[in-house]
Amino acid sequence: MSKLTVKTEGDTHVVVTRRFAAPPEAVYRAHTDPKLLQKWLLGPEGWSMPVCISEAKPGGKIRYEWTNRKGGGFHLTGEYVELEPYSRIVHVERMFLPDRTPDNHVETRFDADGTGTLMTVRMTLSDAKTRAAMLSTGMEKGMEASYVRLEGML
Amino acid sequence: MNLDMTFAALADPTRRAILARLAKGEATVMELAAPFKMTQPAISQHLKALEDAGLVVSRVDGTRRPRRLAKAGIEAMDQWLEMLRKALEKNYNRLDKVLANMEAPTTRTGEKR
Numbered sequence: 387m388s389k390l391t392v393k394t395e396g397d398t399h400v401v402v403t404r405r406f407a408a409p410p411e412a413v414y415r416a417h418t419d420p421k422l423l424q425k426w427l428l429g430p431e432g433w434s435m436p437v438c439i440s441e442a443k444p445g446g447k448i449r450y451e452w453t454n455r456k457g458g459g460f461h462l463t464g465e466y467v468e469l470e471p472y473s474r475i476v477h478v479e480r481m482f483l484p485d486r487t488p489d490n491h492v493e494t495r496f497d498a499d500g501t502g503t504l505m506t507v508r509m510t511l512s513d514a515k516t517r518a519a520m521l522s523t524g525m526e527k528g529m530e531a532s533y534v535r536l537e538g539m540l
Numbered sequence: 541m542n543l544d545m546t547f548a549a550l551a552d553p554t555r556r557a558i559l560a561r562l563a564k565g566e567a568t569v570m571e572l573a574a575p576f577k578m579t580q581p582a583i584s585q586h587l588k589a590l591e592d593a594g595l596v597v598s599r600v601d602g603t604r605r606p607r608r609l610a611k612a613g614i615e616a617m618d619q620w621l622e623m624l625r626k627a628l629e630k631n632y633n634r635l636d637k638v639l640a641n642m643e644a645p646t647t648r649t650g651e652k653r
Binding site for chain 1: 561564575625627628629630631632634635636637638639640642
């Protein structure tokens with residue numbers, strides 16, 4: 387069963403959907419409470435988020451710092467734009483890898499789905515090239531594993 | 541097909557971005573150079589690496605030589621979307637566990653009526 391979908395839409399959007407067994411309030415809290423974010427927003431195995439600032443109010447600051455404890459690290463900054471507990475979050479974010487990436491405008495919706503939640507994350511980048519760059523950057527970390535699979539494919 | 545050449549071709553972010561652009565449809569060197577803010581010779585060099593690796597092919601159309609993704613290039617792009625999907629899935633599987641361990645919400649507003 388695949389609960390996750392990742393799709394590009396038009397030239398500048400990426401839309402991610404995922405179902406969760408918990409109600410919208412819990413999923414919303416897990417996306418705004420720093421103590422909860424630090425438990426899951428970690429990316430590949432071996433990474434942690436020692437710094438997590440999430441001021442969940444309009445204009446509130448976002449700052450996530452990740453490390454692999456082997457000298458590798460990067461961070462993200464952002465601002466909350468709109469919050470509608472427990473159904474919708476609008477924020478802007480950008481990564482520092484270490485160069486600053488273009489702003490990503492993100493709308494996250496939490497819709498009740500039976501006793502669970504359907505979450506829809508809609509990202510908007512400034513143009514097609516920026517989206518292509520973001521997608522290829524997001525894939526960078528898994529590149530090594532991708533090569534292994536590619537090897538089997540060719 | 542030389543595997544080392546494929547890996548080398550994919551290791552460069554500009555070449556990955558070119559592949560992503562070609563995933564939307566064929567384009568000439570000039571069309572590729574504009575959005576990437578690169579000179580045509582620089583783009584041509586990247587395209588040669590991608591062609592040598594078998595990821596991109598060209599055709600002749602009068603004086604134009606539009607490039608498009610080869611089958612291996614399309615598969616490589618699919619692999620990348622799959623990688624992103626896998627990275628997100630890892631996060632969300634962790635979130636499933638976090639949610640399971642959270643205290644039951646005090647209100648029932650989140651539940652479907």
